[in-house]
Structures are given as C-alpha cells and as structure tokens.
Amino acid sequence: MEKSKVQMLYDACNYVFSQKQLPTFQQIHWLKNILNLFEAVDVGIDEFSSDGSPSSSQAMISNGLISGQGVSEITYIHIHECDKFSMGIFCLPAGSVFPLHDHPGMTVLSKLLYGSVYIKAYDWVRAENCSPRTSGVAATAIDGVFNAPCEPSVLFPRNGGNIHSFTALTPCAILDVLSPPYSDDFGRPSTYYSDFPIPSLAGYAWLEERELKLHYDLVVKGAPYLGPPLDVADDLC
DSSP states (O other), X not given: XXXXXXXXXXHXXXXXXXXXXXXXXXXXXXXXXXXXXXXXXXXXXXXXXXXXXXXXXXXXXXXXXXXXXXXOSOEEEEEEEOSSOEEEEEEEOTTOEEEEEOOTTOEEEEEEEESEEEEEEEEESOOSSSSOOSEEEEXXXXXXXXXXXOOOEEEOSSSSOSEEEEEESSSEEEEEEEESOOXXXXXXXXXXXXXXXXXXXXXXXXXXXXXXXXXXXXXXXXXXXXXXXXXXXXXXX
C-alpha cells in the first residue's frame, strides 16, 4: 500500500531529527521537497468548502474534512509531537493576525497550503546563542506577501526569519514542522514581541518582549486532525 504524504513526512522527520548530529543541507532539502507535495486535502482540509456545522472544538467540519473557508478563528490542528519534532497546521481566517513570536533554538519548515498571507520576519543582529531574548536590534529577513502554491520556507535558530508574524489576507492554512518543539522545561518558551522600526537604519527594528493577553491579543482554537492516520514509531520518537 502506498504511503500517505503525511506518513512520508513523519517518517522523514523521524529519521532526520532523531539523529544526534544537526540535519545536513541535503536532509533539509529532502524535507522541503516532501512538504512541497502537500495540498490541503492531504491533511484533512477542504480548502474550498465553507459548509458544515460547528463541532465541540468550534471548527467547521463538512463531509469528514475541515472546511477551510468556514474557520472563523485561528485554529490549530495537532498532527504529532514528540521530544524531537512536532507537526501541525494553523488555519487562519481572513484578517486574522498571529503576533510576532520567536522559535528559540529551533528549525522550522512551513508550507502554505492555500490562501494568501503577509509575513514579517526578523533575525537578531547579534545572536551569541539560541536562548530566548527579551529585546534587541533585529534585521528584517522577510517582508512580503505569499500566495499558494509556493515553495516551503525554512527558518533556522539564527537566520531565515526566526522571529515572525502572519497576517491572513484570505483564509489560509500553514503546515508547520518544528524541531525541537516548544518546551518551557527545556528553555524553549514562545516569546512575543512588539517591533519598532529604527528610522536611521532602514530594514532594522528594535524588538521588545510584550505581554500577550491570550484572550484578547491571540485566540487559538483546537480542531481534530482528520487526515490519514499516522503509524508512529514509539521506540524512536
């Protein structure tokens, strides 16, 4: 039986991120190529449907799929998480904003499954280590609009736009792979920032940690994963 795309991605991530050494360029490129195969339906989302009725998770579900046009709030669909990596999807309704946040010590691969999104991203100018920071000067890494279909993006602990925000211009969904995942216990919390452009330095901004009011500044609902099941290698991840 042919593997599902999500199983292919899981198997590849499990192989790459379970190694003791850091992933090679070739391995990251391999993961990007797998991600680039994905469409919304491969992870249980009908990107065109606005039908359905609210479930207990407040997601719009129709004909056994998440209705991509029917999601009314930022929604996270959890696929898998272990100590080494996580896989999940953010569905954003048009006009929603995911505030500026970081990914301390992480490699993140993202695939825009459908829709249009504006991304603003920064990297610290001086990054002596990968520990979370509360403030500092950052250089703009990304400032533009992305429309599906487009190639997956990759950010690294010190470059590629490790601190980013999303503004959904249309309903959209982003499939994310994080390695390692967020963990307060292991010094990888999610920190949110405000950015203040520096007038005398074009392309640079001062970033300052902000206290996020989770029920005001950011509301994220959960929704069930309705895509193909995963065969998880418990002994490895």
